[in-house]
Amino acid sequence: MPDQAELLPGTLDLLILKAVSLGRLHGYGVLLRIEQISGGALQVKQGALYPALYRLEHQGFIASEWGTSHNNRRAKYYRLTSAGRKRLGEQTARWNRLAEAIGRSLAVRPQEI
Amino acid sequence: MISQLLARLRSLWRGLRHRADVEAEMAEEFRHHIALRTEDLISGGRAPEEAARQARLEFGHIESHKQNARASRGLRLFDTIGMSWLDVKLGLRMLRKYPGLSLISVIGMSVAIAIGAGAFGVIDSMLDPTLPLPQGDRVISIQNSNVRNPGNPNRQSLHDFVIWREELTSVKDLGAFMSDRRNLIIPGRGVELVRVAEMTASGFRVALTPPLLGRPLLDEDEREDSPPVVVIAYEEWQRRFAAYPDIIGRQVRLGSELHTVVGVMPEGFRFPINHRYWVPLKLDPDDYQRGGGPALFMFGRLADGVTLDDAQAELTTLGLRTAARYPETHAQLRPRALRYTRPFFDVDSPAIAWAFRAAQLAISVLLVVVAVNVSILVYARTATRAGEIAVRTALGASRRRIVVQLFAEALVLSGMAAAIGLTVAGVALTRIQEFLERASGSNGSGLPFWWDLDLSAGLVGYVAGLAILAAVIVGALPALKATGRRVQAGLQRLESRGSGMQLGRTWTALIVTQVAVTVAALPFAIYVAGETLRGAGTDAGYPAAEFVRARLAMEREEAPPAAHRAAYERAFEARFLDRAGELLRRLDADPAISGVAFASSFPGSEPYERMEVEGRGTHWVFINRVDVEFFSVLDVPIPVGRAFDSADGRDPAHGVIVNRAFAERLFGGVNVLGRRIRHVGRSTGAEPGDVEPGPWLEIVGVVPDFAGQLELRQDLLKVYEPAALADVAPVVSLLLHVRGTPAPALTQRVRQITAAVDPALQLHELRSAADAEREIRRIFAFVALVTAAVLLSVVLLSAAGIYAMMSFIVARRRREIAIRSALGADPRRLLTGIFARASAQLGAGVLVGLLLAAVLRGPVEGKGLLLLPAVAAVMMVVGLVAALGPARRGLAVQPAEALRED
Known part of the structure; x- marks a missing residue:
């Protein structure tokens, strides 16, 4: 397993939005999907997941409905709303700008100053 | 934006209304999560029991997750103050149980919230609108x-x-x-x-x-x-x-x-x-x-x-x-x-911006006044529930719990008022926007591109804040007082009386203040509403439907270069007079136009100046400089004296014509012909002596009062002076008497005639005089409507407040009355005693109110003053009627029954 990184504050919501944008998921599924798409590099604390899911639902970025999971249990599934899709786009662009700026700053060598 | 707001409201609603369902779903979701994790761990080679233990351990403390989840749904505040759906339900029940009180409270607060929200909408769109431009x-x-x-x-x-x-x-x-x-x-x-x-x-x-x-x-x-x-x-x-x-x-x-x-x-x-x-x-x-x-x-x-x-x-x-x-x-x-946007509304210094915010705050204070009134009513009701409060306290309910319940009840009231107020404000703002669009569109400009009076998120938040403020005043304050140190005493006396709350001096002071404020403020408000309504119904005084009006001006350089400014001004004036004269001749000759008159102002929009009236001191008078044909073109008769003749227009010491109000107010209606007046101050701010007085001008005629002003008083002093075109240039008010009803085709034709004389000649605000008059009347009607709505809610609340207080005070003495009556006291003397006290309180209020009114009297004059005693009398009657019912009930109680109560 590759080295696991701590999530930066404020990034969990973005990752959840990304995970459910790929298809509807139940809570545990969101956890697994984030691990999967980060190549196992990011692991979400289970205690932080549900408050984040409920917050996003409360804010109207994701919506939920009850369905049946693969083991025939009743499960609550989350999907992205159109407001969530817009939010994901904005947050992704913001993250990319930030990452690029930090990357650029860290790559500077003394002779370039 | 709206969908997100709805999502929040839905989530909040479910969290409050269906708390048990939400909690059960949460528990089920957590169980499902742990079960799936357990299965994964088992398939990874763990023993089932160990896997289940590990999964629970990883998941963490379920109760703390539940609490965090509730906080994520915005429910923490409700959990902290301990408010539940049950409190809201009780509030709704109270609403049904006391329909009179609920109706009065909701109406009063709705009006205040609607006005507060409307003011917020207008002020916010002036101060900090969102510019609909990229960034x-x-x-x-x-x-x-x-x-x-x-x-x-x-x-x-x-x-x-x-x-x-x-x-x-x-x-x-x-x-x-x-x-x-x-x-x-x-x-x-x-x-x-x-x-x-x-x-x-x-x-x-x-x-x-x-x-x-x-x-x-x-x-x-x-x-x-x-x-x-x-x-x-x-x-x-x-x-x-x-x-x-x-x-x-x-x-x-x-x-x-x-x-x-x-x-x-x-x-x-x-x-x-x-x-x-x-x-x-x-x-x-x-x-x-x-x-x-x-x-x-x-x-x-x-x-x-x-x-x-x-x-x-x-x-x-x-x-x-x-x-x-x-x-x-x-x-x-x-x-x-x-x-x-600030320079366009002259909000160009922080002090002015603050003045706007202060005005907004002052308007919100209206709600505080209304809410205090409602809280008096609610307190009187809460007092009758002292027994219930005492029992609940005895059964272990904390003071906070009871205050929260009463607050929730008040929140239901204010929430309903907020919903109604917001709806009314929304409709009113849309109407104001439409009205402004129409008004600004009629002079060819339109509203600023950022001006959008609508229910913004900020406005909804502001109204929610107002509703909470009102609920605090209406519910929490009486609740704190009702659950104070006397609860214990209430419990002790519960069996015998049902209420142990004391009112004493605080209530006397409240009654006096309530009556005083109402007596002082109401006559003024009634006067304003009445006069505005009268203004809305006033006839123009001339056949406005047969007139088209416009302001004639000419395109000019905004600021001609200094070097040739004087020459430019001379040439401009000469060209304007020449072209305007030519235009008047062509319009006069048009078969669709039966008469053309010019003036410095449209009838009803005259500016005012200070004039000296020989032997009668100086007065503010509205002045119009008019064409010598003005009155004949407008079909206004001259019952006394004569019309202007062409010689008047050329003579600096010309004759003037005054209106009937001038003749009556300054000369008691006796013959004013031959009396003289003169200008003593050209600008409205000038005082006599600041300016060299003009020549004496002789009154040669009297015309009826016509064309009301956007002023409260309708009997304004007006003076008409004869003028030539050069006296009223460079902006001339034109009135065209048309044959038949003015049609859009005619206005277009007038524009074409004007452009044919000179493309630089401009007709501003070209429209039918009847439309212009209607617009002014519409403003009058709107102001009267708002004033009447405020007035009605104030009267309702004041009367209800006074009624509640008086009946409550006398009701508390019911037993005393019954016992004294049983002991042989003369009922008439008993009643006199009760009424003496009630009258003293009401009388003190009326007296303070009259004194206040004397200080604030200001614009209320003449007939307006007659309203003072009328309002004072109404307040006295309301108070005494309120005292009458409980007093009579006290006298009707059988002595044995009264004694049994102990």
Whole structure:
């Protein structure tokens, strides 16, 4: 397993939005999907997941409905709303700008100053 | 935005209303999660029991997750204060149980909330609107403010503009504009007076909006020798040019010059205010002295990463440098960077912005007054529930729990009021917007492009805040008082009386204040509402339906270069008089027009001045300088004296005609012919002695009062002086008596005749006089309606408050009355005693109210004063009727029954 990184504050919501944008998921599924798409590099604390899911639902970025999971249990599934899709786009662009700026700053060598 | 708001409300609603279901779902979801994790661990090789233990361990403490989840749904606040759905349900039950109180409270608070919300909507759209432009919040205004006189900005800043455009780095694309009106003349499509922005090309860069067709204005268009070009709005292209596809390159006449259309802006574009035509601003600073030139509005876009404060800091540095270099013109001037829209509403200093906010706060205070009234009613009700409160306390309910319940009950009341108030405010704001659009559209301008009176998220938040404030006053305050130290005593006395709450001096003071404020304020409010309503119903006094009116002016240079200003002014005046005279002749000769008259003002819009009336002192009088034919064209009879003759117009010591109110108020209706008056102050602010008095003018006729003013009093003193065109130039009010009803075709024909005389001649506000009159009356009716709504809620609440307090006080003495009656006291004496006390309280209130009214009397005169005793009497009657019921019930109680109560 590759080295696991701590999530930066404020990034969990973005990752959840990304995970459910790929298809509807139940809570545990969101956890697994984030691990999967980060190549196992990011692991979400289970205690932080549900408050984040409920917050996003409360804010109207994701919506939920009850369905049946693969083991025939009743499960609550989350999907992205159109407001969530817009939010994901904005947050992704913001993250990319930030990452690029930090990357650029860290790559500077003394002779370039 | 709305969908997110709805999602929040839905989630909050479910969390409160279906708390048990939500908790059960949460538990089920957590169980499902742990089960799946357990299965994964088992398939990874763990023993089932160990896997289940590990999964639970990883998941963490379920209860704390539940709490965090509730906080995520915004329910923490409700959990902290301990409010539940049950409290809300109890509140709804109370609403049904006390319908009278609920109805009065909700009506009163709805009116106050609607007014507060309406004021917020209007003030907010003036102070901090969202500019519907790309990154609109980065667009700012810049102007020179005068340090000695901050409310009076100096806009003659052409030279500063040139410096700032060169040197400012915190603001990019600095631009400037001035507004003008020109006749748009398209052969075969009529003539129209349109609003034109003379703007620098940078304006289009600031607006960040590309044209739909063609190009925007370019910097080279601003050169003096560049050919005249114009950019037009999409709507004008559709309306005036029938969406002609080859519009680019076509020539149109704007006033005295032909312009080539070079671009069409996209739909809805109105930058910088409400403009639909843009021509380049062509100004050469060399033509003017420093501090001279036309008045300009300046704007720009903040450079990336720069804040308004940064821009202000740079401007301050530049401003101080200019002040040091040019002290004679700039010693007192300091440039200021402002939010874009503020200069247009003259909100150009922080003090003025604060004044607006203070006004908003003052309007919100209306709700506090109403809420205090409601809280008195609620307190009286709470007092009757002292027994219930005492029992609940004895059963272990904390004080906080009871206060929260009573607060929730109040929140239901104020929440309903907020919902109604918000709906009313929403409708009213839409109506105001429509009205303003119509009013501003009728003079060809339209509303500012950012002006959108609507239910914004900020407004909804403000109303929610008002509702909570009202609930605190209405529910929490009486609850705190009701659950205070007397609860124990209430419990002790519960069996015998049902209420142990004392009212004492506080209530006497409240009754006195309530009555006093009502007596002092009501007559004034009734007077205002009555007079405004009367204004709305007043007849114009002349057959307005048969008239078309307009203000005649002529296109001119905003500020002619200093070198040839005097010659320009002389030539302008001569040309204006010549063209206006020619226009009047042509209009008079038109078969559809039976008469033409001019005046300095339209009837009903006259300015006022100070005049000395021989032997009667000086008075404010409304003055109109009118054509000698004025009264005959308007069909206004002259019952006393004579009309003007042509000699009057030429004589400096001419005769004047006064209205009936003048003759009656100053001379008691006796013959005023031959009496003399004279001007003593030309400006409204001048006092006698400030100005050399004019020659004595003899009164030669009296006309009936006609054309009311937008003033409360309708019997205003009016004086009409004969005038020649030159006396009223350069802006002349024209009244055209038409044969038959004025039709749009006639106004178009009048415009064409005018443009044929000279394309530079402009007719402003050309419309039917009846429409103009109707608009004024509509304003009267709206003001009267709002005043009446406030009035009604105040009367309702005051009467209800006084009734509740008086009946509550007397009800508390019911047992005492019954026992004294049982012991043989004379019922009449008992009643006298009760009424003496009630009358003393009410009388004290009336007295204080009358004193207050005497201090605040102000504009209430004459008949208005008669309302004072009437209102005082009504308040006395309401109070005494309130006392009567419980007193009679006290007397009717059987002595044995009264004694058994102990």
